[in-house]
Amino acid sequence: MSSHDIRRPFKRPAISDQQRRRELSLLRQSQNRHDAQLQARRLASTLLSLQSSSQEQQVDIQVTDELESCPEEIDDDYGHHKDSHDLRQATKLRGPDARLWFAKQLMLPEWMIDVPDKLNTDWYVFARPAGKRCFVVSSNGTTISRLRNGVLLHRFPSALPNGARTNNSKAAQSYCILDCIFHESDETYYVIDGVCWAGISLYECTAEFRFFWLNSKLAETGACDVPSTYHKYKFSALPVYNCDKEGLQTAYAGQVPYVKDGLLFYNKHAQYQTGNTPLSLVWKDEHCSQYVIDTDNKGQVQSQQQVVLELLDGGRLATSDDPPVIFGCLLGEFMQKTELHCGDLIKFAIGEGGLVVVDSKLEKADLKYLGKSNRARAFADSYSKVLFQHAARYSPLRIEHLFASISSYVEDGNSTQDAEMAG
Numbered sequence: 001m002s003s004h005d006i007r008r009p010f011k012r013p014a015i016s017d018q019q020r021r022r023e024l025s026l027l028r029q030s031q032n033r034h035d036a037q038l039q040a041r042r043l044a045s046t047l048l049s050l051q052s053s054s055q056e057q058q059v060d061i062q063v064t065d066e067l068e069s070c071p072e073e074i075d076d077d078y079g080h081h082k083d084s085h086d087l088r089q090a091t092k093l094r095g096p097d098a099r100l101w102f103a104k105q106l107m108l109p110e111w112m113i114d115v116p117d118k119l120n121t122d123w124y125v126f127a128r129p130a131g132k133r134c135f136v137v138s139s140n141g142t143t144i145s146r147l148r149n150g151v152l153l154h155r156f157p158s159a160l161p162n163g164a165r166t167n168n169s170k171a172a173q174s175y176c177i178l179d180c181i182f183h184e185s186d187e188t189y190y191v192i193d194g195v196c197w198a199g200i201s202l203y204e205c206t207a208e209f210r211f212f213w214l215n216s217k218l219a220e221t222g223a224c225d226v227p228s229t230y231h232k233y234k235f236s237a238l239p240v241y242n243c244d245k246e247g248l249q250t251a252y253a254g255q256v257p258y259v260k261d262g263l264l265f266y267n268k269h270a271q272y273q274t275g276n277t278p279l280s281l282v283w284k285d286e287h288c289s290q291y292v293i294d295t296d297n298k299g300q301v302q303s304q305q306q307v308v309l310e311l312l313d314g315g316r317l318a319t320s321d322d323p324p325v326i327f328g329c330l331l332g333e334f335m336q337k338t339e340l341h342c343g344d345l346i347k348f349a350i351g352e353g354g355l356v357v358v359d360s361k362l363e364k365a366d367l368k369y370l371g372k373s374n375r376a377r378a379f380a381d382s383y384s385k386v387l388f389q390h391a392a393r394y395s396p397l398r399i400e401h402l403f404a405s406i407s408s409y410v411e412d413g414n415s416t417q418d419a420e421m422a423g
Contacts, residue, residue, distance in 0.1 A: 016357070016360050017360040017361070018112075018114050019116065022116060022267070025273065029271050100379055102147075102150035102378075103379060104274055105135070106135070106179060106274065108276045108277065108382075109264060109265075109281050110276055110382060111282055111385045111387070111388035111389075113388055115401055115402055115405040116265070116267075116281070118409060119243050119265075119409065120410065122267055123265050123267055124242065125242075125243040125247055125248055125264070126239060126240045126263070127262075128262050129181045129183045129190045129256075129259065129261065130181075130183065130259040130261035130289075131181040131182050132181065132184070133147070133179075134147050135178070136158075136178040136189060137178075138160035138161055138162050139162050139163075140162060141162060141163075141165040142155065142164070142165075143163040143164070144156075145180070148378070157229075157232055158230075158235070159222040159225065159235075160221060160235070161174050161176045161198040161199075162174045162176065164231065167230075174198055175199055176194075176197055177194070177196040178191050178194050178195070179195060179272075180192065186257065187227075188234045188235070188258070189234070189236070190238055191218065191235055191237055193207075194210055194213070197213065198217075203271060203272045207266045207267060207268055207269070208268040214237060215237045239251075239256070245403060245407070251263055252287070252288055253287075261288075261289050262283055262284035262288055263283050263288060264280065264281070265281040265282075266279070275322065276321055276322070278384075283402075293393060302349075304351070305389055305393060306347055307327075307389075308346065308381050309346055309381070310324070310344070310346075311335075311341070315329040316329050317329065317348075317367070319381060319386065320379040320380040320381065321384075324380075325383040327362065327367060328367055338369075340372075344372060345373035345379070345380055346371070347370040347372065347373045348367040349367075350367065351367070351368050353366025355387070362383070
């Protein structure tokens with residue numbers, strides 16, 4: 001039997017430390033003390049003021065004096081300090097730096113490697129629309145959307161707060177930032193999350209509150225109405241379900257007005273955490289997504305799994321995680337020969353040796369050098385994506401495993417209740 005042909009029990013055991021990191025992320029959230037209102041205001045200003053490329057109309061909204069006088073350092077979501085260059089000078093960034101900055105402002109789900117604990121009580125699930133992930137910002141009587149690499153997608157009037165001249169508020173703080181997916185076939189912005197509404201920051205609100213708030217507010221403003229002169233694109237809230245058996249089945253197999261691209265899972269207690277987070281998860285199979293295994297630019301599945309890693313100092317090859325997972329090291333002689341430099345994103349194929357994971361930690365990776373990654377790429381693959389893609393080829397996490405986890409938790413809960421009553 002080959003190393004890849006391993007039969008798992010119906011309830012699949014954990015193969016990573018994803019659950020431990022989930023618990024750590026929730027703990028860090030409770031210790032977080034950064035100014036969420038200031039964070040949202042800075043992000044809105046930066047999104048509106050980004051320097052335009054030669055093919056994009058110049059944005060005439062400038063960073064305010066208040067932002068220019070901000071202190072040099074602020075706290076990030078993990079309690080660490082980061083240079084305010086990320087916010088104050090992002091309008092001057094170009095090329096790879098701009099793409100990286102914008103990509104890190106979004107809450108990026110990890111790929112589901114292991115089924116989370118308490119899936120049926122602590123998590124939501126919904127079908128993810130296929131399309132372009134973007135930020136939508138309404139302010140000063142106009143609305144813009146920017147892709148995760150910072151490129152302007154649309155500029156248009158909308159029914160969002162301060163999103164058109166007809167509903168333009170004189171209050172400088174009346175702006176809105178939504179995390180959306182633009183679905184091209186029906187030209188609809190599907191709202192998957194929110195950062196700010198009418199100047200009120202949602203960064204430190206739980207997912208449970210954010211989903212309730214956005215659903216009610218979108219309906220109140222008329223943003224979900226059919227397009228009109230002062231509302232060019234329709235917005236739509238997504239049907240979100242408790243991740244019990246019924247909710248999971250509906251999200252997985254139910255009909256939706258858009259093309260599905262997998263399922264998204266949100267921890268109900270999760271705040272809007274920028275960057276990769278194990279408190280939001282993406283999962284796919286052939287039933288709910290056209291692309292489960294990565295394909296090339298022609299839409300064909302490669303014979304070998306490919307990964308993109310970042311070259312760090314000392315030749316180390318790292319994922320985009322914080323902290324990064326190191327996959328190996330390149331020799332200095334090889335780096336000189338191939339003209340590779342620190343910060344480069346490099347593409348590798350995973351050879352016959354595959355990935356060796358021991359006690360939830362990567363011990364070895366059989367990497368075959370392919371060359372530098374596409375220049376439009378913002379950052380390396382996450383560790384969870386590499387593991388998910390590897391498992392999808394040889395021993396995937398199936399929908400049956402998710403249902404089995406829910407059933408097991410319900411049965412364990414009932415057994416506990418019976419024991420307490422008997423006592």
